[in-house]
Amino acid sequence: MQPDISVKHLNKIYEGGFQALKDVNLEIYPGEIFALLGPNGAGKTTLISIICGIVNPGDGEVKAAGYDIRKQYRKARGSIGLVPQELNTDSFETVWDAVSFTRGLFGKPPKPSHIEKVLKDLSLWDKRNNRIMSLSGGMKRRVMIAKALSHEPRILFLDEPTAGVDVELRRDMWEMVRKLRENGTTIILTTHYIEEAEEMADRIGVIRQGQIILVEEKDRLMSKLGKKELRLQLQQKLDQVPGELTLEPIELSNDGWELVYTFDSQQQQAGVARLLRTLGDLEIEYRDLQTRESSLEDIFVGLVNEQSPQERSTE
Amino acid sequence: MNLYGVKAIYQFEMARMRRTLMQSVLSPVISTCLYFVVFGSAIGSRMGDIDSISYGAYIIPGLVMLSLLMQSISNASFGIYMPKFSGTIYEVLSAPVSYIEIVLGYVGAATTKAVILGLIILATARLFVDYSILHPFWMFSFLVLTAVTFSLFGFIIGIWADGFEKLQIVPMMIVTPLVFLGGTFYSIDMLPEIWQTISLFNPVVYLISGFRWAFYGVSDVHVGISVGMTLVFLTACLTIVWWIFKTGYRLRS
Numbered sequence: 001m002q003p004d005i006s007v008k009h010l011n012k013i014y015e016g017g018f019q020a021l022k023d024v025n026l027e028i029y030p031g032e033i034f035a036l037l038g039p040n041g042a043g044k045t046t047l048i049s050i051i052c053g054i055v056n057p058g059d060g061e062v063k064a065a066g067y068d069i070r071k072q073y074r075k076a077r078g079s080i081g082l083v084p085q086e087l088n089t090d091s092f093e094t095v096w097d098a099v100s101f102t103r104g105l106f107g108k109p110p111k112p113s114h115i116e117k118v119l120k121d122l123s124l125w126d127k128r129n130n131r132i133m134s135l136s137g138g139m140k141r142r143v144m145i146a147k148a149l150s151h152e153p154r155i156l157f158l159d160e161p162t163a164g165v166d167v168e169l170r171r172d173m174w175e176m177v178r179k180l181r182e183n184g185t186t187i188i189l190t191t192h193y194i195e196e197a198e199e200m201a202d203r204i205g206v207i208r209q210g211q212i213i214l215v216e217e218k219d220r221l222m223s224k225l226g227k228k229e230l231r232l233q234l235q236q237k238l239d240q241v242p243g244e245l246t247l248e249p250i251e252l253s254n255d256g257w258e259l260v261y262t263f264d265s266q267q268q269q270a271g272v273a274r275l276l277r278t279l280g281d282l283e284i285e286y287r288d289l290q291t292r293e294s295s296l297e298d299i300f301v302g303l304v305n306e307q308s309p310q311e312r313s314t315e
Numbered sequence: 316m317n318l319y320g321v322k323a324i325y326q327f328e329m330a331r332m333r334r335t336l337m338q339s340v341l342s343p344v345i346s347t348c349l350y351f352v353v354f355g356s357a358i359g360s361r362m363g364d365i366d367s368i369s370y371g372a373y374i375i376p377g378l379v380m381l382s383l384l385m386q387s388i389s390n391a392s393f394g395i396y397m398p399k400f401s402g403t404i405y406e407v408l409s410a411p412v413s414y415i416e417i418v419l420g421y422v423g424a425a426t427t428k429a430v431i432l433g434l435i436i437l438a439t440a441r442l443f444v445d446y447s448i449l450h451p452f453w454m455f456s457f458l459v460l461t462a463v464t465f466s467l468f469g470f471i472i473g474i475w476a477d478g479f480e481k482l483q484i485v486p487m488m489i490v491t492p493l494v495f496l497g498g499t500f501y502s503i504d505m506l507p508e509i510w511q512t513i514s515l516f517n518p519v520v521y522l523i524s525g526f527r528w529a530f531y532g533v534s535d536v537h538v539g540i541s542v543g544m545t546l547v548f549l550t551a552c553l554t555i556v557w558w559i560f561k562t563g564y565r566l567r568s
């Protein structure tokens with residue numbers, strides 16, 4: 001399948017010499033929801049801005065919907081809708097005019113029925129004749145989303161779409177993303193809310209200091225890097241981990257009232273069964289047990305805190 | 316060609332102008348009326364004819380030019396400065412529009428409005444002075460050519476400016492003096508020789524001279540030179556605009 005977004009060996013050095021992207025390679029496929037995770041200043045906005053035509057690319061090749069963003073910029077840009085990170089809106093225009101303006105700008109003939117649908121989906125219909133400056137911040141963000149969808153793009157970029165928005169809008173936005181996916185729209189989002197990526201993304205890319213350090217399907221990422229924890233509340237207090245279990249990654253906690261067993265998700269079946277059997281053999285009884293899966297957030301924090309290879313080698 | 320894109324920008328700009336109708340039409344009309352009252356009637360009645368044209372009629376082309384230049388520059392510079400200032404420029408930069416289309420939209424709208432305003436001022440002048448237009452076609456052509464050229468110039472200023480002061484400094488500090496010293500209120504022949512020579516470096520002299528020729532058939536410099544100089548300035552502006560978009564100067568980092 002031809003990717004909807006294809007980035008090859010992309011570099012970006014800003015005026016002043018700061019290198020914001022280093023040899024970025026990335027492919028995103030039609031209809032998928034891709035989450036780009038990374039700490040502040042990692043280069044997420046830079047990457048998106050280059051693909052969308054707002055920032056000049058450095059060397060490397062970038063294609064959107066199969067079109068080169070430089071040589072075939074009309075077709076490339078025409079297939080993209082962008083909701084940028086910053087809340088930049090017109091002021092004096094009405095919601096309807098502003099959203100219709102974007103559709104025209106993207107070279108599409110007027111289609112009031114589509115604008116109406118977008119505004120209704122985003123709960124902006126009642127406000128269509130209001131000037132944008134009279135709207136609240138959340139409503140303004142909805143207007144920006146409506147603008148991005150006004151020209152029926154097949155690829156949608158959402159740059160930190162839910163940073164600082166209210167719960168209601170976040171819920172609406174998730175709902176909207178799901179609906180768009182059903183129509184086959186490719187969605188790329190950056191976010192700080194890892195739960196968002198966890199909830200919605202099919203694949204996840206992690207970017208740090210201008211480098212993509214990992215791209216993986218979410219489920220596989222979870223199982224590959226995810227750790228599980230089994231906690232057993234004991235009937236009787238233990239003074240130490242029984243000798244038969246010392247080879248296992250097991251610890252005693254809660255003053256000896258609890259056994260904590262940590263295991264990789266892959267080996268879960270075998271490990272847990274063996275542990276429980278051994279406990280049975282030792283006649284150690286437990287009142288209760290829970291397992292906990294590490295969240296994407298734990299994984300992410302682990303990843304970005306990891307030293308980069310250069311840093312490691314200089315030590 | 317993304318005609319819908321050009322139309323979207325053009326209409327957006329025209330809507331902005333309609334919203335500010337009062338300040339953008341009324342204020343130049345009022346100040347032009349004041350010029351006519353003071354220079355045309357009060358002082359003009361004591362002035363002799365210049366090139367056998369009554370003083371009140373003589374200053375009309377220059378006054379129309381003054382408003383035309385100011386309006387072209389301020390409309391076009393504001394039009395592109397505002398989205399840069401508010402951040403909404405991202406939309407234009409991410410849209411499938413070529414730079415020619417962007418310029419057509421912004422400069423086209425600024426030109427339209429400046430020409431309309433020029434015609435309104437011309438009509439207003441009729442209330443004060445009886446004048447005739449010898450070459451209406453050339454008069455209109457000059458009006459449009461000048462409006463296009465200075466709208467382009469304004470567009471460049473709007474991209475260059477990174478603050479409101481800079482946006483206003485060029486019309487205030489450069490264009491106003493050039494227009495006043497460009498033969499609006501006098502014929503260049505009336506100046507001492509040295510100032511006549513210096514005046515020839517003022518591009519506005521050629522605009523006003525050519526424009527006045529279209530009205531009355533008299534001019535300080537030959538009308539061909541006027542047209543030529545305007546075209547030179549137009550080409551210079553076009554070249555700068557081309558360079559701006561090629562390099563992304565102050566638009567794309």
Ligand SMILES: Nc1ncnc2c1ncn2[C@@H]1O[C@H](COP(=O)(O)OP(=O)(O)O)[C@@H](O)[C@H]1O
Pocket residue numbers: 014015016018020038039040041042043044045046047568
């Ligand atoms: N126009 C610019 N000029 C110079 N440096 C920039 C510019 N824009 C961003 N940067 C720098 O590039 C890095 C990446 O920024 P950005 O892409 O916005 O990161 P993110 O979106 O991941 O937070 C940051 O260190 C930022 O300071």
Ligand SMILES: [Mg+2]
Pocket residue numbers: 044045046085159160
């Ligand atoms: Mg960002």
